[in-house]
Amino acid sequence: MHPSSNIFKILLLAVLLLILSSSGNAGDKYREMINCDLHQGACTRNLSGSTVTLAVTPRPVKAMQDLLFQVAFSAKLPPNTKLPYIDLGMPGMKMGPNRVQLKSAGNGTYEGRGVIVRCPSGRRTWRATITVPDFGQTDFIFDVIY
Amino acid sequence: MLSTEALYLLYLTSGFTVGFGHCIGMCGPLVVSFSLNLKEKSIRAPQLLYHLGRITTYAILGGVVAASGSLTMVAAQMESIQKGVMIFTGVLIAFMGLAMAGWMPFGKVFGDHSGRRSFISNAFDRLLKVKSTMVYLPLGLLLGLLPCGPVYTALLGAARTGMEAPAIYQGVFAGMTLMIAFGLGTVPALFLVAKLADLGWLKSRDTIYRIGAVLMIIVGIIFIIKAIRF
Numbered sequence: 118m119h120p121s122s123n124i125f126k127i128l129l130l131a132v133l134l135l136i137l138s139s140s141g142n143a144g145d146k147y148r149e150m151i152n153c154d155l156h157q158g159a160c161t162r163n164l165s166g167s168t169v170t171l172a173v174t175p176r177p178v179k180a181m182q183d184l185l186f187q188v189a190f191s192a193k194l195p196p197n198t199k200l201p202y203i204d205l206g207m208p209g210m211k212m213g214p215n216r217v218q219l220k221s222a223g224n225g226t227y228e229g230r231g232v233i234v235r236c237p238s239g240r241r242t243w244r245a246t247i248t249v250p251d252f253g254q255t256d257f258i259f260d261v262i263y
Numbered sequence: 264m265l266s267t268e269a270l271y272l273l274y275l276t277s278g279f280t281v282g283f284g285h286c287i288g289m290c291g292p293l294v295v296s297f298s299l300n301l302k303e304k305s306i307r308a309p310q311l312l313y314h315l316g317r318i319t320t321y322a323i324l325g326g327v328v329a330a331s332g333s334l335t336m337v338a339a340q341m342e343s344i345q346k347g348v349m350i351f352t353g354v355l356i357a358f359m360g361l362a363m364a365g366w367m368p369f370g371k372v373f374g375d376h377s378g379r380r381s382f383i384s385n386a387f388d389r390l391l392k393v394k395s396t397m398v399y400l401p402l403g404l405l406l407g408l409l410p411c412g413p414v415y416t417a418l419l420g421a422a423r424t425g426m427e428a429p430a431i432y433q434g435v436f437a438g439m440t441l442m443i444a445f446g447l448g449t450v451p452a453l454f455l456v457a458k459l460a461d462l463g464w465l466k467s468r469d470t471i472y473r474i475g476a477v478l479m480i481i482v483g484i485i486f487i488i489k490a491i492r493f
Binding site: 127181182183207210211212213214215231232234235236237238 | 273277284333335339410411412414419420492493
């Protein structure tokens with residue numbers, strides 16, 4: 118066998134194993150995407166011309182803990198709009214569907230309970246996507262304590 | 264509210280997508296290590312037994328969280344066990360690498376000066392050189408306890424399903440079967456990774472095999488570091 122062919126195979130195996138071993142622990146490069154500090158209090162983002170405010174308690178926001186998600190809209194949602202919901206996930210890593218279904222708490226606010234799971238890779242940047250069906254959605258990207 | 268059939272399909276597809284999008288990176292080194300360690304033996308039966316064990320553990324966890332209705336409560340109880348399993352996994356992979364490279368330090372590290380081998384050295388030696396394929400079943404059962412974000416997420420759904428079930432046994436059954444569906448979905452990705460590491464040219468070249476062994480030692484150390492930080 119040609120020596121260059123062996124070198125190629127060695128490099129291939131090295132790259133494969135290094136990618137496998139480091140992909141879950143590549144440092145949290147997504148931290149620069151953070152647009153909200155939920156540990157300090159509520160955050161507000163735009164949503165289809167109005168604003169939506171998200172608060173998560175208890176604070177600081179910790180993983181593997183029962184959390185209350187409270188959402189308030191600046192404008193009244195259109196009549197017959199389906200209930201909003203929050204999808205929790207990590208930027209750049211598939212964690213499986215984790216949806217917090219919200220219920221009306223009156224005065225244009227909605228709330229629901231959920232859990233942010235812990236990722237053994239050590240990455241702590243999470244995303245909460247608030248969706249109002251047939252209206253719009255917005256992302257809150259924040260840090261979670263493990 | 265999704266129908267039961269839709270929920271099973273969701274768990275199965277979720278396991279499948281998470282398998283390729285997450286498990287390959289997090290658990291890939293583990294199945295690659297098993298493949299390399301088997302050397303000339305077929306990986307099919309050991310891998311299937313490993314996945315059977317892993318999915319059985321997922322099912323048991325699904326039943327437990329469905330019965331309790333709370334993932335956070337169960338997870339808090341399991342934390343130290345998971346940490347221990349993670350350290351064991353790291354040590355196992357590292358020792359597999361050492362054994363493959365022919366650098367097994369058992370005699371020097373664990374043995375005594377009279378030349379007799381210690382209990383620890385014998386136990387690890389037996390584990391690494393075990394001829395029986397069946398060892399991969401208990402290994403899968405144990406490693407199914409490894410902390411894993413998508414498994415936690417799936418368990419959250421199992422806990423919710425348990426709470427909404429009209430009777431506790433129905434909830435437990437639903438929690439277990441949902442986790443089986445999720446676990447089955449993760450198999451193709453991990454099996455594919457194991458198969459890639461099982462290529463003939465890979466195992467038949469001493470230099471490549473030895474590099475694989477060195478990388479396994481590194482992966483084992485990374486697992487141990489992750490466990491300490493967990």
